[in-house]
Amino acid sequence: MAQTRLLILAAVTFSAIVVIFALPRFPQDQAYHQFADQRQFLGISNCLDVVSNVPFLLVGGFALAFLLRRTHPGEKPPFIEPAERWPYAVFFLGVVFTSIGSAYYHLAPGDDRLIWDRVPMTIAFMAFLAAVVAERISITAGLRLLVPLVLLGIGAVAYWHVTELQGRGDLRPYAFVQAYPMLSVPLVMILFPPRYSRTGDLFTAVGIYVLAKVFELFDRQIFNYDRIVSGHTLKHLAAAFSAYWVLRMLRLRVPLPAQ
Numbered sequence: 565m566a567q568t569r570l571l572i573l574a575a576v577t578f579s580a581i582v583v584i585f586a587l588p589r590f591p592q593d594q595a596y597h598q599f600a601d602q603r604q605f606l607g608i609s610n611c612l613d614v615v616s617n618v619p620f621l622l623v624g625g626f627a628l629a630f631l632l633r634r635t636h637p638g639e640k641p642p643f644i645e646p647a648e649r650w651p652y653a654v655f656f657l658g659v660v661f662t663s664i665g666s667a668y669y670h671l672a673p674g675d676d677r678l679i680w681d682r683v684p685m686t687i688a689f690m691a692f693l694a695a696v697v698a699e700r701i702s703i704t705a706g707l708r709l710l711v712p713l714v715l716l717g718i719g720a721v722a723y724w725h726v727t728e729l730q731g732r733g734d735l736r737p738y739a740f741v742q743a744y745p746m747l748s749v750p751l752v753m754i755l756f757p758p759r760y761s762r763t764g765d766l767f768t769a770v771g772i773y774v775l776a777k778v779f780e781l782f783d784r785q786i787f788n789y790d791r792i793v794s795g796h797t798l799k800h801l802a803a804a805f806s807a808y809w810v811l812r813m814l815r816l817r818v819p820l821p822a823q
Contacts, residue, residue, distance in 0.1 A: 569755040570701075576751060577744070584740045591733025592724070597673035600787035601794035612797045613670040617663045619804035624660035627811040628653060644759065644819050645703055651695035651710050652814065658688030659807045666800070679725045686717030686741050692810075693745040696766070700756035717741045746770060761820060765813035769806045776802035 605611040631649045635641045643649050661684035669681035690713035698706020720737035727734045753766055776799045779786065783795035 572755060573748070573751060577748065580740065580744055580747060584736050584743075587736060589732065589734040589736060592675055592678070592728055592735060594675075597675075597678075599670075599673065599794065599796050600784040601797060609672065610670050612793065613800070614667050616797045616800035617667040617670070619801060620659050620663035620666070620807065623804050623808045623811060624656045624658075624663065627656035627807070627814075628660070630811065630815065631656065640818075642814055642817075647707055648695075648698055648703060651691050651698055651706055652810075654691035654710060654714065655688050655695060655810070656807070658684045658686075658691055659804075660684075662688060675725075675728055679721055682721045682724075682738065683718055686721055686738070687714050688807075689742060689745045690714045690717040693749060696749050696752050699759055700752050746774065759820060760817040762813050762817040765809055765817070769809040769813070772802055772806035772809060776800075776806065 599610065599613055601612055602610055603612070608614055630642070631653050662681075665680040665682075665684045669677040671677075691710060694706050694710040694713050696706075697709055720741045724733065724735050724738045750767065750770060753763060779795040779798040779802055781795070783799075785795065786798065787794035
């Protein structure tokens with residue numbers, strides 16, 4: 565039965581790779597950098613898109629403090645195996661650096677700065693996938709995949725950046741490393757039994773991030789509605805809230821009886 569579930573996951577992974585690379589190469593659309601809300605406040609260009617990255621820093625910092633703190637005698641540790649914390653630690657480290665990289669990018673949007681926005685995000689995506697693999701499939705597999713997955717994410721951004729500089733920009737690998745965790749994480753949670761309670765929180769976190777992408781897609785329409793806040797600013801807030809929901813899950817969940 566476990567072998568069948570792994571074959572299903574492998575088939576979906578292979579299909580996703582085939583689909584993304586069957587698409588024609590596509591470069592970065594330069595219109596992407598023209599965000600709806602370009603207002604300046606307190607001398608900060610594109611102010612709300614910049615300062616809305618602060619929640620990433622707060623959530624990531626609190627999460628790292630929680631994950632790396634010493635457990636007191638008699639206190640129930642947050643993980644069955646101490647090593648399980650490392651994929652989550654890398655995930656929240658990516659969240660912290662997303663705050664810095666995204667703020668830097670939004671001060672003066674352009675391809676040269678976009679790489680510093682995307683690298684931390686791919687670190688977070690890949691580490692999140694490794695964390696779910698460790699909890700649902702195999703701790704050993706999740707830990708062994710952590711570094712290769714993170715390097716795959718960074719490599720996808722680097723590949724896009726190099727090809728963009730060469731005038732043949734190719735976003736397909738980056739599109740894959742961003743979309744694949746959103747597809748595979750729910751699939752892994754459906755196929756493999758949980759080791760902890762509060763499985764629904766992971767689905768909620770993924771759903772909130774999907775909502776963030778919807779906000780991003782309708783950046784200008786949302787801003788033009790009342791000219792108070794843009795879709796991209798809401799995207800930052802929703803994505804940070806998604807990361808918070810993962811932290812909330814880790815704080816509240818308990819181990820389930822062995823199955």
